[in-house]
Amino acid sequence: MAAKDRREELIAAALRVMIREGVAKATTRAIVNEAKMPLGVFHYCFTSREELLQEVLTRFTDSTVAAARKTFEGEGDLGSRITRSLSAFWGTVELNPGEHQVSYELTHYALRQAGFEDLARRQYQHYREVHEELLAEAAEAAAIEWALPVPVLARYLNSVLDGITLSWLVDRDSEQSREVLRLTGEHLLSLARERTRPAAEPSPVAEPSPAS
Incomplete structure (x- = not known):
């Protein structure tokens, strides 16, 4: 089994133990026993x-x-x-x-x-x-x-x-x-509530034409 698959199985096993017995009893040994893996595999997949x-x-x-x-x-x-x-x-x-x-x-x-x-x-x-x-x-x-x-x-x-x-x-x-x-x-x-429509921007004021 690849390391990635072992990790997934340990995660699933940990969740099953916690659902059944609670977080406090989800020890490392209880988790590997649930996953039917040796303890060494756990430390290979997780640091803690x-x-x-x-x-x-x-x-x-x-x-x-x-x-x-x-x-x-x-x-x-x-x-x-x-x-x-x-x-x-x-x-x-x-x-x-x-x-x-x-x-x-x-x-x-x-x-x-x-x-x-x-x-x-x-x-x-x-x-x-x-x-x-x-x-x-x-x-x-x-x-x-x-x-x-x-x-x-x-x-x-x-x-x-x-x-x-x-x-x-x-x-x-x-x-x-x-x-x-x-x-x-x-x-x-x-x-x-109904969305407030943004106020219309004022039209630009035309500048007076320069005197000829």
């Missing part, structure tokens, strides 16, 4: 356990971002695009709750490990940047503008989705969670 955990978190962030981009594309007015995007996002939460729980655990782990705090910051910065891009694209497609600055709206949306997800991981109340998502979509739509 922290490097592997960083790669797992990066993969999860990238896949979440890719899903958000894909679901927001397509035809339809602003309301249908928002509804479709929130519904598709929620589908990933209910389908893969273990992965979302691991992502929160890894975020807290990164914040508590000296030298790894920036990993969690980059994770959430990436989420906000994607939300900003999607909001800007939606405004352009619908010929509207947002009533709030896009960075503020992106942080708001990210915070709401984070809160809904974490609450659902605790109580698994899908009905109320979907209702909150519906309210979020309605609120977001209420913040869209």
